[in-house]
Amino acid sequence: MSKSKIRFAIIGHKGRMGLAIAEAVEEAGHEFRVGVDLGGDPEPLLGQADVVVDFSSPDALAANLKAACSAGVPILVGTTGLEQDQFVALAEAAKTIPVLQTGNTSLGVTLLAHLVKEAAAKLGPDWDIEVLEMHHRMKVDAPSGTAKLLGEAAAEARGVSLSDAMDSGRHGHTGARRDGDIGFATLRGGTVAGEHSVIFAGNEERITLAHSAENRSIFARGAVRGAEWLMGKPAGRYSMNDVLGI
Incomplete structure (x- = not known):
């Protein structure tokens, strides 16, 4: 530095x-x-x-x-x-x-993405991955750049392209979750600076890696x-x- x-x-x-x-x-x-x-x-x-x-x-x-x-x-x-x-x-x-x-x-988010990549590589394809994010009401893009960064970390660990694995449009009768999908859920409201969670859901257990931004x-x-x-x-x-x- x-x-x-x-x-x-x-x-x-x-x-x-x-x-x-x-x-x-x-x-x-x-x-x-x-x-x-x-x-x-x-x-x-x-x-x-x-x-x-x-x-x-x-x-x-x-x-x-x-x-x-x-x-x-x-x-x-x-x-x-x-x-x-x-x-x-x-x-x-x-x-x-x-x-x-x-x-x-954010240095914290950078480290979070590293941990997501490690977890996705170690846990393997039997664990479903979901990315949840929330931002303030004025944010114009969705999912957030941070959510995509986290999804890309998971996709890279699995050796796939995020564009092929990404599912961010669930609505109505979608059928069962496809194997290998990386899901995204987007929330908007208030003055939230940034909340991101990556959920690894396995059989009868879950791991959640998360980061909260209190101020920009x-x-x-x-x-x-x-x-x-x-x-x-x-x-x-x-x-x-x-x-x-x-």
């Missing part, structure tokens, strides 16, 4: 997460140098920063990656709701600059930790697992 003062650019800095990250940057002894928001052009601004943190929108990602590449600065992307073409853009940018992309910057400041602190770690790294794709060394 870098001990020197880092100049941060925050894309989406007027949003809830952007404001929390700006505060976390200052608390960590770094400098919030520049902010970019909807309608702003990031390209002429990012050269003023040492690292970019992007919590804006999927539609803005391509332009943000292009600007970071032009400025030659590493970028941490915490934007959720990404589609396949945006993951392709991330991989392309990673040929030029260090790119850390994650569905959740944990994600902001994790983003700063990730950005600190990213400094000085060679071009490539990174994750929060790399930050924790797991």
Whole structure:
């Protein structure tokens, strides 16, 4: 982790997460140098920063990656709701600059995903896996990026693609649960910062691995930790697992 003062650019800095990250940057002894928001052009601004943190929108990602590449600065992307073409853009940018992309910057969630992967590998296919998540009423994507991250950890341990195993649309007469499915249930309401549980259901026993976010400041602190770690790294794709060394 870098001990020197880092100049941060925050894309989406007027949003809830952007404001929390700006505060976390200052608390960590770094400098919030520049902010970019909807309608702003990031390209002429990012050269003023040492690292970019992007919590804006999927539609803005391509332009943000292009600007970071032009400025030659590493970028941490915490934007959720990404589609396949945006993951392709991330991989392309990673040929030029260090790119850390994650569905959740919490260190606790990062460790939870590691534990989910371990459990899925050890317990085997006889155990059903269900992912339950709840967020505040204003969240626009479902299931959450964190829920998908946890589902992907389980799917990877089983050697399958989450897109093939994912079941998030149960309604009406669905029939019996299919073997190998990874189920998702989504709850929305109030001001919940984030609740995630992964349930492993076996014959006559269950294991639940869970994480509760009490305030979005944990994600902001994790983003700063990730950005600190990213400094000085060679071009490539990174994750929060790399930050924790797991």
